[in-house]
Amino acid sequence: QVQLVESGGGLVQSGDSLRLSCVASGFTFDEYDIYWFRQAPGKEREGVSCISGDDGKYLKDSRFAISRDSAATTAFLEMSSLKPEDTGVYYCATMNPGGGYEECEGSRSDMDYWGKGTLVTVSS
Numbered sequence: 001q002v003q004l005v006e007s008g009g010g011l012v013q014s015g016d017s018l019r020l021s022c023v024a025s026g027f028t029f030d031e032y033d034i035y036w037f038r039q040a041p042g043k044e045r046e047g048v049s050c051i052s053g054d055d056g057k058y059l060k061d062s063r064f065a066i067s068r069d070s071a072a073t074t075a076f077l078e079m080s081s082l083k084p085e086d087t088g089v090y091y092c093a094t095m096n097p098g099g100g101y102e103e104c105e106g107s108r109s110d111m112d113y114w115g116k117g118t119l120v121t122v123s124s
Helices: none
Strands: 003-007 008-014 018-024 034-039 045-051 057-059 066-067 074-079 088-094 118-123
Touching: 003 088, 018 118, 034 057, 034 066, 034 074, 057 066, 066 088, 066 118, 074 088
Parallel strands: 008 118
Antiparallel strands: 003 018, 018 074, 034 045, 034 088, 045 057, 066 074, 088 118
């Protein structure tokens, strides 16, 4: 049974940093790309970053960094210089490999598994 469990969210002030974790189980971790999405209040869920099974990193924001620990089957999203507009629920997700995709090419609708999310609130 695939499980993704996020943690590390919280209430922070503008300019602070946070590290989110996504603990994965139920699949061969190194064979899957791990995605991070964010859903801001009243908005659609959007992709934030992705790390491939062989550690390729794809980020939309230079304030963020992504990594993974194979031994712990955990992916991390490190966010710095946080702004109020970073507020939202952060989800990790993954999709079954194959299907003709190159690494980290999946979109929101392609994800097969989602965590329940962790809330990040950035106050001004």
